[in-house]
Amino acid sequence: MAAKTIMLVDDHKIIRDGLKLYFEDSEEYDVAAEAENGKQALEILESKDFDLVITDISMPEMDGITFTQNLRQAKPEQKIMALTMMGENQHIKHMLSAGVNGYILKNSNRSEIFKAIETILNGENYYSGEVTKIIMDSMSGKKKPTQRLTLETPLTNREKEVLKLIVKEHSNQEIADALFISVRTVDAHKRNLLEKTGCKNIAGLVVYALEHDIT
Known part of the structure; x- marks a missing residue:
């Protein structure tokens, strides 16, 4: 190789x-x-x-x-x-x-x-x-903003769970194991997160999560 x-x-x-x-x-x-x-x-x-x-x-x-x-x-x-x-x-x-x-x-x-x-x-x-x-x-010492971006389609609880694990550097397999779902389902949640937040990549999702206290 x-x-x-x-x-x-x-x-x-x-x-x-x-x-x-x-x-x-x-x-x-x-x-x-x-x-x-x-x-x-x-x-x-x-x-x-x-x-x-x-x-x-x-x-x-x-x-x-x-x-x-x-x-x-x-x-x-x-x-x-x-x-x-x-x-x-x-x-x-x-x-x-x-x-x-x-x-x-x-x-x-x-x-x-x-x-x-x-x-x-x-x-x-x-x-x-x-x-x-x-x-x-x-982030723990950051004051919460008085106004936040309101998504037209809010994140579901499951999507927030996936996002929290993304921030913690979990791989797709680790997320799947932690939430008792398939890797394919994890991929689907990631696609939905990108679409809903307007982020271009996973790094953008990390920034989004930190800015919105989804940790």
């Missing part, structure tokens, strides 16, 4: 070199390209495809948020993972809204990075426990 190709986008060469060391002995993954910023990465991506793009947020010329937004528009199916030192809630929410499939911090160890990559390439989203805690802590 051919190795999955990865593109690294980070303005610090020492970080890119360190990450490449993680993959040196791996037969599953191949770092096929590097870029110093979002602009350079988009230029490379115009003519090449990669199974996964790993990007930082703070970069010159084009930051990771703008890069992710542009890449998601150009290649809607592209798998994107944020790997950054920025653990502030605002950065996490901006990247989730931009469309990343995962968000982990640079202090994560090799095993968690590989777990995140594997999860994302298998079609699920991955947010490290530390990132999830940051979001949850932020």
Whole structure:
């Protein structure tokens, strides 16, 4: 089986070199390209495809948020993972809204990075426990807005249950097991959630859930 190709986008060469060391002995993954910023990465991506793009947020010329937004528009199916030192809630929410499939911090160890990559390439989203805690802590101290968006078709209790488990990073199978339903039914609930909320992807659902206290 051919190795999955990865593109690294980070303005610090020492970080890119360190990450490449993680993959040196791996037969599953191949770092096929590097870029110093979002602009350079988009230029490379115009003519090449990669199974996964790993990007930082703070970069010159084009930051990771703008890069992710542009890449998601150009290649809607592209798998994107944020790997950054920025653990502030605002950065996490901006990247989730931009469309990343995962968000982990640079202090994560090799095993968690590989777990995140594997999860994302298998079609699920991955947010490290530390990132999830940051979001949850932020929401626990957030005042509820006086006005909320009222959906024309409100979410059912079951849809809310599914959404809560999505926020907790449960896979489709784990959601199915927890709620005693089939994986196919979980997929149907996810489609309904996307349609009702107007979100474009699962990351958007996470942001929606946090903003509406569905946790």
